[in-house]
Amino acid sequence: MTYVIAEPCVDVKDKACIEECPVDCIYEGERMLYIHPDECVDCGACEPVCPVEAIFYEDDVKEEWREYYNANVVFFDEIGSPGGASKLGLIKHDAPLVAALPPQEGEH
Template sequence: MTHVIAQPCVDVKDLACVDECPVDCIYEGTRALYIHPDECVDCGACEPVCPVEAIYYEDDLPERWNGYLSDNVAFFEERLPGQGEPLGSLGGAASLGVVAADAPLVASQPEGVAL
């Protein structure tokens, strides 16, 4: 199980969750943040600091945002537009910096439009 960042984070990317994460498992895409499902230890430290309430434990993800679970996984397991090989497990986000891409669901959304 893991935590998932859903739609309210798209085009916001506050980064408070990144600062709070003790295992550096929150990666930054162009328009959203993504929690690595294999690196997350489910501590939940990221959840209460999110100013837009976008972070949910996988089982508590609201139904309207169910697609963000697979989109979050896709960010790490699929070849993203403009990227080489899939990111895979990197062992920490800090050394990677911003990934100049987003997972398919996030990338397909109009910019600046809350869904």
């Protein structure tokens, strides 16, 4: 099991979760942050600090955002498992689901 970042993060990217993550498994895409499903150790440190409540335990993702589990997986198809987000910085792409969304600013 892992944690998942969902739609409330799109076009927000607060990054408080990145600072709390002890294993550096939260990566920054163009429009949202993504949790690497193979690197996450399920500690839950990221969830309570998210100001837009976008982070969910995999089994607790709201039905309307279930597809974000796959978005968090697909995001890493090209980069694999780099073993830490801090050495990569901003990754200039997003999962197709996220890239296709209209701008979300002001809707959260």
